[in-house]
Amino acid sequence: xxxxxxxxxxxxxxxxxxxxxxxxxxxxxxxxxxxxxxxxxxxxxxxxxxxxxxxxxxxxxxxxxxxxxxxxxxxxxxxxxxxxxxxx
Numbered sequence: 001x002x003x004x005x006x007x008x009x010x011x012x013x014x015x016x017x018x019x020x021x022x023x024x025x026x027x028x029x030x031x032x033x034x035x036x037x038x039x040x041x042x043x044x045x046x047x048x049x050x051x052x053x054x055x056x057x058x059x060x061x062x063x064x065x066x067x068x069x070x071x072x073x074x075x076x077x078x079x080x081x082x083x084x085x086x087x088x
Contacts, residue, residue: 031087038084045077 052073056066 035084035087038080038087042077042080042084045073045080049073049077 049070052061052066052069055061056063056070061069
């Protein structure tokens with residue numbers, strides 16, 4: 001009976017002591033997932049910028065439309081890059 005109590009107390013101590021370690025691992029997983037999401041958004045935004053440039057060069061976008069679109073796309077890209085920097 002005494003051995004059972006010692007084993008139960010020891011198990012509880014191990015769980016309590018190792019709880020922060022388990023949470024730290026899950027925090028890292030969340031940060032890795034957020035980083036991957038932001039990197040994908042960054043790559044997609046770069047692709048949108050290149051597409052807008054191509055549309056402008058081929059005459060599908062006027063100068064005024066291209067400037068407005070380019071400004072907004074680059075503003076969004078800067079925001080994504082800022083959020084990526086904050087993760088570092």
